[in-house]
Amino acid sequence: MAPVAAAPAVVAAQQLSLKENLTLMATHESKLELVKSQAQMPGPGQALVHVRATGVCGSDVHFWKHAGLGPWKITDKTALGHESGGIVIAVGEGVVNVKPGDRVAIEPGVPCGKATCNFCLTGQYNLCPSVDFYSVPPADGTLRRYHLHPAGWLHKVPETMSYAEIALLEPLSVCLHATAQAQLRLGQPCLITGAGPIGVVQLMCANASGCSPIVITDLSQERLDFAKTVVPEVIPFKIDLSKTEQETAREIVATFTKACSGVGGTGLNGEVMPAVTMECTGVESSIATAGYATQPSGLVFVIGVGSSFLKNFPFMHFSTNEITLKFLFRYRDTWPRAIRLVSAGKIDVKKIVTAQFPLERAKEAVEHAADRTKFSVKTLIVDEE
Template sequence: MAPVADAPLANMTALKENLALLATSKKELELVRSQAEKPGPGQALVHVRATGICGSDVHFWKHAGLGPWKIDSCVGLGHESGGVVIAVGEGVDNVKVGDKVAIEPGVPCFKPTCNFCLKGKYNLCPTVDFYSVPPRDGTLRRYHVHPAGWLHKVPESMSFEEIALLEPLSVTLQATLQAEIKLGQPVLITGAGPIGVVQLLCAKAAGATPIVITDVVADRLAFAKKLVPEVHTYQIDTAKTPLECAQEIIALFTTACGFAPGTGSDVMPAVTMECTGVQSSVHTAAFATEPTGLVFVIGVGANYQEIPFMHLSTNEITLKFLFRYRDTWPRAIRLVAGGMIDVKQLVTHRFPLEKARDAMFHAADRSVPSCKTIIFDDA
């Protein structure tokens, strides 16, 4: 198809109906049908071929909001997407029709009055348009119009599922870079959900060793072990205190390094990547991390939580947080295309776009072992 700017409108109407999955303020899901939009200046129309379901999508649906963002009426879900450019608007020269692209969903203002954008910390832009966060509709749809400058071309060799998974990889890649994980560094990962296992892949690629990953669910730990056989797993017993769990985790690190626990040679993680946002897990992370170490919180949790303040203080443990990502997409593309990180193995379930509601129900069902659910749309 020729670029829309030079093509008759008839070409647009020849497209299939545009399906999109919405969450409503009544905590319902709606699969709506419409016509594809025409891209304006600086925009491109993408046929979205694959979208991953994120925990935030489920949260927006189940709670009609997330943190400070509330659904007033409805909002389109989805922000882990990739596809093919099928039309471009005026002035677009970074992508062309036929290009495979990843969609970076956070589009900042880049106004000269925005200090965060000027400093390069565009993920903190207070007026960022993040697609799937109200009021901006998401990318879980057949055809999506997006600012062309926030589309990243990818090699033809990459699958659409790999392209979709660049978004969660960008989260953990940003965390790995900010945490400065180093070769031979002991690293603890709390939480073996989708973000936890992507963080595991990043920690392994960064050269961390030994790595211990925790979770309350045995199936999740088994999946993590399948992905990275050398990882050590620890199943959290909720009947134990965070301190007791931390002591057993330290013993596991020590044993993994070839020492006997309690003999003066204990090994503690220098960095803990907290991927749950659950208060008790943050406490376990704090008690397990070595003095002067780092607890890096990636998970999203309750608005207000208690922390073991004096333990963190008297051990000079740094508590740091992450909000999305910036400048990660080209690096993430190189890591996947170059075979350094294999995200394909994260996909456990696939649904066609027409069954997007079923896919969301599946992703929300904690009784079914699952890591990453992909919604696809064939050409």
Template sequence: MGSIDHGFDGHVNGGLNGADHTFEPKHPNPSLQVTADHKIKMVEAPVHEPGQGEALIHVKTTGICGSDIHFWKTGRIGTLVVEGDCILGHEAAGTVLKCGPGVTNLKPGDRVAVEPGVPCGTCYLCLEGRYNLCDDVQFAGVYPYAGTLQRYKVHPARWLHKIPDNVSFAEAALLEPLSVVLHGIERAGLSLGHPALVCGAGPIGLTALAAARASGAHPVVITDLEPKRLAFARSYVPGCLTYRADPSKSPEEQAREIRELFGAAEDPYFAPRTVLECTGVEGSVVTGCFAVRRGGTVMVIGVGRPVMNNLPFMHISLAEIDLKFINRYKDTWPAGISCLSGGIISLKELVSHEFPLEKAIEALTVCSDLSNGSIKVQIVDDVEQAYS
């Protein structure tokens, strides 16, 4: 299972634009691929010359996302279906090796973070600035577009963001999940000094916890099923309050107990104005709807089932609760880089496991089993590489 297959399908292993001119690299290019029949394998992938407006990068760090596990285990996320071999990975940072024609914002040796979604740039949504909703987005690691779990990757220079020296590759790779949170917080409208509830203490939830505190929300409560993750949350963001979710209790009962932590049992004024729901689990979404203050906002950041049947429609309606959703992010990398470089938020504590690229299968396996205690698993590649 861990051996490298030297065959490849050029359709899925190429750059986002499907370039077919190969580049001779100094090192091999092992890649972690998922198959349509729910398997993962290490495959030697071709390295493409950067075309017009593109840059070839040496991927130094890629974080494993829950979506990578979903594509492996279930073969799909909603309408996104794995129909053939595809290189996984989209939380990435690396170094520019070579620039294609027309690239003026980058040069070889630049350290960059990868914004993985490449929109069409011409549809009405792109023209409105809502490029995250583009129907024709080419997203790294989503079939048929090759992801970043490989040593070398061609990517449009427009979607590569230079990072300062005080931001590590590990931190820069975390800009992708941070971007998800930043987009959610912007749409939710967190307010300084107002209470907030974060549902879920996974990587996104913990990032949301840190971002909510940095945004001035207080008090902040975070929920999860796993006591170890709640203990980590208390050490990661001192002063936060935690609630262990209990599926044996109804959402209404859990919401009442959560409200007590805010001091809202007797005065509902102090109930959370904003809920950042980071699990996508139906029961957690419903709990958030009952926990939020009347007139408040429940922002669903987590990815859940295609259909939810038990949302408390009349409660949401009569309480004028804004139930909102996000799709990835837009224009978040510059703000995220400023947060990390300026010390506004720290994410490096979330990295619990690191694996070399050659052990990517082991990394994905560890990440897929929550009993291993992983929070954020990253795959790193430290081989020396000359710039051209």
């Protein structure tokens, strides 16, 4: 019965009057190109989405400037974008979970789903070695007007959710996965390193989890001030690069101790140290500082993406203090929770948006997000009807 139910939508798709399909692509020559094409109609199991909002991620900037990221290289051109939401305008044969007119979030990581894949079988689908992650070569991303996507990896959202909120479910999913893996708890002292978009969303998640006190660090006072407007209870700490990682860590611990007004702590002389540090930069010196600041038997959870190798990692400090170092890779099973949190007003992801550009100016939007001389937390690219 499924093919019969889907057939009218397939016919309707071929009668659509669509605009040019603008797509922002990064090239192997480290250039940005806004390419025009015609939208393709959905095949079996696919849906065609009019992408109404896309967030610019740091990885988009990295793919543009370096023609790759880690092991993934751009050999010709790759469409950017993986933080997207929109509205279904057509579906292919056999699609029953979404229909034209549905607002949807696009989960960009699509695993193989084969019975021979242990990671897919055990629910760890983000670790599937054959995953297609849209915007990671060779898979094109979602920073385009019309995007074809496997319908099973589209998540319906309430009509009350804005397209900006739908797009920002992706970075929220990263932080929800990190929050669950780190097991953040009520009353737990928490350090967050980095007040960029992931750091600020992680701050919202840690606050919602009941962590207290929370200290957030950054090099930029402007970003720290912004983080405090999002979560007024947070304690900002500005990093001074002229100081060593150990000196900075001692000052961070002093900040936690002062915030707790001398109550019994976890360090010497009643010091209060963070039980968990959510490391959102991937910067080597920041990871080292996190290790020195975190309490013995604590957790340093690295969310940020950095260099392929660490050259000056304080191994013995982590070892002799039994500090756990843990990482995450993207997310899994987070989208339904993210939708519930945002639609219920528990997490206001719109707060991180600091700039907005139309799709026709997508190249300018990515350049703006990459420009360190301009204040930017999350840049959004939108396409109207």
